[in-house]
Ligand code: SF4
């Protein structure tokens with residue numbers, strides 16, 4: 071059937087610059103470029119291009135420009151080009167439209183409507199280059215109070231403290247499984263996390279055995295509905311265990327790793343046969359209620375001898391705050407909430423673009439809910455989904471999060487351009503693929519350096535902003551709505567965020 | 575009827591965002607204690623705080639005095655302020671309060687707090703004191719006396735308009751108002767009518783609030799009183815944590831959160847003052863990481879559990895308590911505090927000159943390190959660490 075969708079991108083090659091090295095031909099896994107011997111020139115098929123910019127950056131002569139196509143349908147506010155084309159594609163295939171990455175729709179990005187405070191006169195700002203600036207954070211359950219026994223000057227702690235994760239900066243790498251991402255990308259995340267005093271999350275694809283000893287101490291291992299790759303050693307080599315209930319990009323939806331991506335190594339790590347589809351059901355089939363979840367939480371605590379905090383990750387949906395409070399009472403030490411803009415390797419587009427609520431609103435309502443119930447200290451909040459820069463991190467913390475997870479941001483640091491084609495397995499950047507030729511493009515060392523540079527840069531910026539507010543420890547900003555003001559927001563939005571308008 | 579029901583359904587309760595205003599001020603603080611328990615009038619303390627006149631701007635001054643009511647030492651002394659635009663309004667605020675008080679307490683004695691009529695202070699409220707015992711009923715019978723008093727004080731401060739509790743401890747009281755501290759001292763005749771073994775005093779320089787008698791320092795709950803110089807940038811965080819433990823922060827000043835934190839940690843959770851200081855002004859991680867294992871474990875646990883009570887930003891405070899006077903500055907010492915001793919006397923002050931004015935000869939004068947508490951106790955003085963900077 072002839073497709074009625076025209077190309078999304080237009081490839082322009084400067085013939086005067088092009089040296090016919092055929093680099094672009096090799097770079098593009100989508101087969102866009104082709105060398106024509108008869109003409110001795112490169113020919114590009116715009117239809118195949120996904121706009122990942124790999125060939126542009128790797129063309130040694132800077133001869134290629136890839137830009138959005140100039141063709142357009144007659145403009146129509148209701149029938150945007152995207153709507154029109156999605157519909158055409160479905161008419162042509164009869165299928166669900168898949169996509170990768172997070173929601174790219176213009177829902178209000180609250181980060182960009184919140185401004186921070188700074189000290190003037192009455193409270194000196196602090197220079198982070200001269201004074202200590204503390205970002206260290208503990209994730210896990212804290213007791214209501216700490217009983218101590220004082221005996222001739224010696225203080226004994228009497229209260230039994232729950233295990234906590236200590237992070238040197240409140241930024242953790244979000245769950246991205248081996249299988250969805252390449253081994254090199256996975257290992258780069260692990261390396262950078264260990265180096266930066268933070269944690270990476272294995273996602274639901276297990277943790278390769280040879281990585282356990284070296285990287286287990288900075289791993290949060292996931293237990294998801296597919297139960298892939300879980301054994302006692304997997305749980306016990308890690309710093310914490312996370313039960314994945316939901317994901318911001320696809321709340322209420324399971325996962326599906328196609329058999330083509332299940333290589334021998336992926337299969338061994340996931341403990342499934344090579345080449346079979348790895349299907350994570352939408353719900354955990356042993357969790358149909360909060361009591362069931364509580365049983366799993368305690369089963370994992372038993373399995374890890376109560377030495378590791380147990381996190382529960384849920385997607386931010388309409389009534390999630392009440393559910394999260396139930397999860398805290400069910401024994402979770404950490405609640406990870408993933409907002410509307412959280413990313414994914416593959417999700418139905420209709421779900422990704424329409425289900426869930428923005429993380430900014432979610433943080434504030436969850437924090438308030440737990441405070442109102444007097445149980446905020448019993449669990450830490452990790453916020454995920456749509457964190458793009460250090461300012462987003464600091465705003466998330468002031469809204470009430472203990473730390474954040476970054477996923478897309480980490481991938482971008484490694485080279486990702488958010489082309490949204492992760493589900494094809496052809497990621498030209500070697501991130502979201504199991505094709506050895508493509509995966510080999512990502513150098514683990516370099517990628518790890520890029521990631522730890524990012525963490526370092528953001529941490530430094532957070533210190534600068536904190537110092538500007540006259541605060542030298544991050545814990546004094548947590549839930550401190552006093553330091554936030556909203557701009558261009560409706561009254562109800564300010565109410566939900568719990569912040570004043572600018573100038574108020 | 576039907577429409578009424580319908581309307582009821584449509585109105586969805588939305589939690590309004592908190593439009594509180596935090597007040598910002600700079601100040602002078604002073605404290606004097608006789609560790610033998612000998613009681614003295616406020617004369618010297620008034621002179622000392624007046625010496626730091628320029629640190630205030632006449633928008634607030636106050637005193638806390640310990641040991642002033644020996645005859646009623648077993649009763650909670652409630653100092654109440656009633657406001658209103660005229661005498662009638664103040665009387666009616668008092669009537670509302672009296673009705674509440676009779677319901678909840680047994681009153682053994684009450685009287686107006688004496689004051690001088692020919693005074694420079696403007697628009698004084700009606701200030702009254704009551705000596706009471708809890709009269710616990712129903713569910714509340716299970717509360718300890720102190721928890722009961724705290725609960726009732728919170729109730730009065732949030733629910734009874736125009737009535738406000740200055741202080742609620744035993745054998746102690748706060749006197750405060752709008753004016754320079756020396757004017758407030760004269761107004762309440764502290765130099766003639768009262769003898770205390772500890773006096774703390776405060777002169778205030780608020781930058782943004784209109785004058786309100788309740789907004790002056792000290793802030794007090796039960797027998798804990800706090801005078802404070804500084805601004806607490808962690809206010810929002812401290813406040814949300816304390817609210818979880820039932821403290822309603824109604825006064826919109828950061829000093830209030832210190833008083834509540836002290837009450838929570840010292841009275842309710844029985845933590846020794848040294849640890850409380852390490853919660854309010856903990857050492858930095860760099861130092862903690864270098865400590866020996868047991869110290870490191872303790873301080874790490876304290877910061878982990880009580881991080882939200884870290885008081886961030888510049889402050890120097892004097893906490894008064896029965897039998898104790900505690901001085902503390904923030905951990906990077908952004909506000910001044912000088913400590914001194916002379917015989918049984920123990921002094922804390924924003925400026926050394928104020929101490930020298932009333933006690934030219936001193937046995938010892940020093941500047942406590944940031945985050946290191948100085949504790950004066952009846953019959954004893956304790957420095958938590960030996961590492962104090964000696965000046966003379
Ligand atoms: S898909 Fe990427 S590599 Fe291929 S042509 Fe387009 S921009 Fe170049």
Ligand code: SF4
Pocket residue numbers: 122170171481485486487488489490491492493496497498499500501502
């Ligand atoms: S990971 Fe690869 S395929 Fe996915 S969006 Fe990024 S560049 Fe594209």
